[in-house]
Amino acid sequence: MSDQTFYSGLQQKLDTLRSDGLFKPERVLASRQGAEVVAQDGRTLINMCANNYLGLAGDPETQQAAAAALEKYGYGLSSVRFICGTQTVHKELEAALSNFLGTEDTILYAAAFDANGGVFEPLFDENDAIISDALNHASIIDGVRLCKAARYRYANNDMADLEKQLIAATEAGKRHKIIVTDGVFSMDGTIAQLDKIVALAEQYGALTMIDECHASGFMGATGRGTHEHCGVIGKIDIITGTLGKALGGAMGGFTSGKKEVIETLRQKSRPYLFSNTLAPMIAGASLAVLERISKSTELRDRLMENTAYFRAEIERIGFTIKPGTHPVVPVMLFDAPVAQKFAARMFELGVLLSGFFYPVVPMGQARVRVQLSAAHTREQLDIVLKAFEQAGRELGIIKQQ
Numbered sequence: 001m002s003d004q005t006f007y008s009g010l011q012q013k014l015d016t017l018r019s020d021g022l023f024k025p026e027r028v029l030a031s032r033q034g035a036e037v038v039a040q041d042g043r044t045l046i047n048m049c050a051n052n053y054l055g056l057a058g059d060p061e062t063q064q065a066a067a068a069a070l071e072k073y074g075y076g077l078s079s080v081r082f083i084c085g086t087q088t089v090h091k092e093l094e095a096a097l098s099n100f101l102g103t104e105d106t107i108l109y110a111a112a113f114d115a116n117g118g119v120f121e122p123l124f125d126e127n128d129a130i131i132s133d134a135l136n137h138a139s140i141i142d143g144v145r146l147c148k149a150a151r152y153r154y155a156n157n158d159m160a161d162l163e164k165q166l167i168a169a170t171e172a173g174k175r176h177k178i179i180v181t182d183g184v185f186s187m188d189g190t191i192a193q194l195d196k197i198v199a200l201a202e203q204y205g206a207l208t209m210i211d212e213c214h215a216s217g218f219m220g221a222t223g224r225g226t227h228e229h230c231g232v233i234g235k236i237d238i239i240t241g242t243l244g245k246a247l248g249g250a251m252g253g254f255t256s257g258k259k260e261v262i263e264t265l266r267q268k269s270r271p272y273l274f275s276n277t278l279a280p281m282i283a284g285a286s287l288a289v290l291e292r293i294s295k296s297t298e299l300r301d302r303l304m305e306n307t308a309y310f311r312a313e314i315e316r317i318g319f320t321i322k323p324g325t326h327p328v329v330p331v332m333l334f335d336a337p338v339a340q341k342f343a344a345r346m347f348e349l350g351v352l353l354s355g356f357f358y359p360v361v362p363m364g365q366a367r368v369r370v371q372l373s374a375a376h377t378r379e380q381l382d383i384v385l386k387a388f389e390q391a392g393r394e395l396g397i398i399k400q401q
């Protein structure tokens with residue numbers, strides 16, 4: 001406690017974040033997660049900014065499955081997997097995920113951040129090339145940093161640039177090449193063109209990896225993910241994903257693929273070897289979620305209906321959105337202060353959503369991001385659309401009628 005300049009330096013940086021409008025305050029909820037949440041001050045808000053795509057985070061069935069696993073397997077393992085931290089429920093969940101994703105085997109992690117952080121270093125070295133989309137998630141970027149492979153970056157979703165990087169890696173004589181992309185990019189709701197990526201991978205003899213955090217459970221006709229949506233099930237080498245978004249919403253992550261890959265990760269992946277087992281109640285609840293969404297597509301169908309309705313109505317009112325079909329709907333306001341004021345006004349009107357501005361999104365691309373959920377009722381969406389209309393008129397974003 002003798003170096004005071006350390007602390008004053010930190011305080012200065014925090015003050016700069018605040019004055020630049022980049023400080024991220026935490027919203028405190030006094031209720032469970034859901035279509036409606038209760039704020040700390042007791043106000044009820046309609047929640048339009050959770051990754052709760054299937055509405056399962058606060059769902060009673062999810063909770064009961066967690067409670068049943070808690071009762072049977074206890075609270076936790078106090079161990080890593082390979083010492084004494086593997087229970088039947090973990091093996092069952094790994095098998096269920098492999099079955100759901102159409103892969104051979106799956107390994108669980110405490111988070112998708114760990115899955116991405118621990119996937120590259122055990123599999124690739126300086127003889128190999130990782131070819132990564134420029135907008136890939138921070139956890140992929142960190143995972144790549146921990147690995148000695150050569151790094152190639154291609155412009156977001158740009159297949160011509162991807163091909164250029166594949167040629168460059170081939171000319172550099174790299175042994176293995178892997179193309180890595182988010183299945184869906186969370187800022188724009190952009191869906192990766194996996195059919196084209198797979199075709200390029202076949203042409204250049206590359207492997208493929210997708211991060212399915214914003215896709216597992218609802219993209220594709222039966223919710224298996226972006227690979228189903230793009231018609232390339234069975235053609236992706238490595239799939240990572242989270243149990244903390246659509247698939248329940250607590251926490252946990254996974255990597256799925258061929259058995260040699262998963263077995264290697266069990267032997268060598270550091271976040272798996274040196275971090276505690278996923279809590280059994282989360283494994284049990286995730287297993288129940290997979291069973292539920294494998295039996296019926298009702299939840300993902302409702303999510304997609306809500307998404308189509310909201311996308312059509314928000315444009316009809318006069319807002320500009322990024323076109324697409326994903327439940328992430330970026331409502332473009334372009335100007336950072338306007339986006340900030342807009343989100344604040346929506347909060348007053350009882351709608352929780354988040355504003356994004358530079359440097360999180362490019363300069364001049366400020367927006368509020370709406371995320372639809374299967375839990376939203378049509379009535380709730382209509383209330384949200386009315387609030388958009390009112391705030392939009394007040395701030396001069398849409399024309400008076």
Ligand SMILES: *Cc1c(COP(=O)(O)O)cnc(C)c1O
Pocket residue numbers: 110111112113114116137139182186211213214241242243244251252253
């Ligand atoms: C949310 C997210 C992660 C991290 O998932 P956690 O399980 O919360 O660690 C990783 N990749 C992408 C693309 C994400 O959106």
